[in-house]
Amino acid sequence: MIYTCTIAPSVDYTTYLPEFEAGKLNRSQEVYYYPGGKGINVSRVLKRLGADSMALGYAGGFTGDYIAHFLEDEGVLTDFIAVEEPTRINVKIKSDSETELNGPAPKISEDRLEKLMEKVKKMERGDWFVLAGTLPDSIPAAFFEEVGKVCQVNGVRLVLDTSGPALKKLIGLRPFLIKPNEDELGELFGIVISDKSDAYSYAKKLVENGVENVIVSMGGDGALLVTKEMAMSAEAPKQKVVNTVGAGDSLVSGFLASYVKEQDPLKAFKYGVASGSATAFRSDLCEKRDVEALLSQVKVNPFHEQDVTK
Numbered sequence: 686m687i688y689t690c691t692i693a694p695s696v697d698y699t700t701y702l703p704e705f706e707a708g709k710l711n712r713s714q715e716v717y718y719y720p721g722g723k724g725i726n727v728s729r730v731l732k733r734l735g736a737d738s739m740a741l742g743y744a745g746g747f748t749g750d751y752i753a754h755f756l757e758d759e760g761v762l763t764d765f766i767a768v769e770e771p772t773r774i775n776v777k778i779k780s781d782s783e784t785e786l787n788g789p790a791p792k793i794s795e796d797r798l799e800k801l802m803e804k805v806k807k808m809e810r811g812d813w814f815v816l817a818g819t820l821p822d823s824i825p826a827a828f829f830e831e832v833g834k835v836c837q838v839n840g841v842r843l844v845l846d847t848s849g850p851a852l853k854k855l856i857g858l859r860p861f862l863i864k865p866n867e868d869e870l871g872e873l874f875g876i877v878i879s880d881k882s883d884a885y886s887y888a889k890k891l892v893e894n895g896v897e898n899v900i901v902s903m904g905g906d907g908a909l910l911v912t913k914e915m916a917m918s919a920e921a922p923k924q925k926v927v928n929t930v931g932a933g934d935s936l937v938s939g940f941l942a943s944y945v946k947e948q949d950p951l952k953a954f955k956y957g958v959a960s961g962s963a964t965a966f967r968s969d970l971c972e973k974r975d976v977e978a979l980l981s982q983v984k985v986n987p988f989h990e991q992d993v994t995k
C-alpha cells in the first residue's frame with residue numbers, strides 16, 4: 686500500500702479573476718473548493734492514475750469533514766486523525782500572476798502524534814510512506830526522524846516532498862525519493878539555485894548522502910532526475926498554464942504510479958513530469974488521459990553540466 690501523510694491538509698479556495706489588486710475589493714465569479722495539502726494531492730492523483738493509496742494526516746472541523754467526504758466520493762481511502770481545530774483554508778488567486786495565502790498548520794498534541802506513530806508502525810515491508818507538505822515547527826523534528834527510522838527498519842520506502850529542518854534529518858535515512866523544487870533544494874543547503882547546473886550539483890550531494898532518487902522540479906523548465914546511475918534532464922511540455930498548484934505533487938504521483946508498475950526510474954521520471962505539466966494545464970489536478978496525451982512531448986536527455994551556460 687502507498688500511504689500519503691499530510692500533517693496540515695487544506696481546503697484550497699481557488700479563484701480566477703481577470704485582474705487582482707491587493708488592498709482593494711476584488712470580486713470573482715469563478716471559485717473552486719479543492720481538498721488540498723501535498724499528500725492529499727498525491728493520493729488524488731494516484732487514484733486518477735490507477736493506483737490505490739491511503740491518505741493519512743490530521744483533519745478537523747467543517748473543513749476537515751469536507752475534505753474527508755470529497756476524498757471518499759473520489760474513491761480515495763482515508764484514515765485521518767481528528768483534531769479540534771478546523772483544517773486550514775488556503776487561498777489561491779489566479780489572475781495575471783498566481784498569489785497564494787496558506788493558513789497555519791494545526792497544533793498537534795503528543796497523544797495524536799503517538800496515534801500517527803502507531804499507524805506507521807503497522808506498515809509492512811514493501812509499503813510506501815509519502816510524507817508531503819509543511820512539517821510544522823511545533824512538532825519536534827525528532828518525531829519525524831523517528832517516523833523515518835521506523836520506516837527504514839520495517840522496509841517501508843520513504844518518499845519526501847517537504848521542506849524545513851525535519852527534512853535535513855530525514856535525508857540521512859536514505860529515502861527512496863525526494864522531490865524538492867529549486868527553492869526547497871536551495872533552502873536545504875542555504876544557497877540559491879539559479880539553473881539546472883546548480884540543481885545537479887546539489888542533487889548529486891543528496892545522492893552521495895544515500896538518497897536513491899532525487900528529482901528537482903523547476904516549474905516550466907522541467908525537472909532533473911539524479912540517481913547513482915544517471916543524471917537526466919526533462920523539458921516540460923509547453924501549453925497555456927491554468928493552475929500550477931499541485932504540479933509538484935502530481936510529479937511525485939506520476940513517478941510512483943509508474944514505478945510501482947514497472948520499477949523503471951527513467952520511465953517513471955518521464956511519466957511524473959507529464960503528470961506535473963498535465964496538472965499545470967488545468968484547473969484541478971491531472972487526469973490519466975491528460976498525462977498520456979502529454980507523454981510524447983516530455984523530452985528527456987542525459988544531463989551534461991557543460992550544456993548549461995550561466
Ligand SMILES: Nc1ncnc2c1ncn2[C@@H]1O[C@H](COP(=O)(O)OP(=O)(O)OP(=O)(O)O)[C@@H](O)[C@H]1O
Nearest residue numbers: 866902903904905907921930931932933934961962
Ligand atoms: N509552467 C509550466 N509549464 C509546464 N509544466 C509545468 C509548469 N509548471 C510546472 N510544471 C510541471 O510540473 C512539475 C512540478 O512543478 P513545480 O516545480 O512548480 O513544483 P512545485 O514547486 O513542487 O509545485 P507545488 O508545490 O505547487 O506542487 C514541473 O517539473 C513540470 O513538469
Ligand SMILES: O=P(O)(O)OC[C@@]1(O)O[C@H](CO)[C@@H](O)[C@@H]1O
Nearest residue numbers: 695721722723775787818819931
Ligand atoms: O503549506 P504547505 O503544506 O507547504 O503547502 C500546502 C499547499 O500549498 O500545497 C499544495 C500544493 O502543492 C496545496 O494543495 C496546498 O494548499
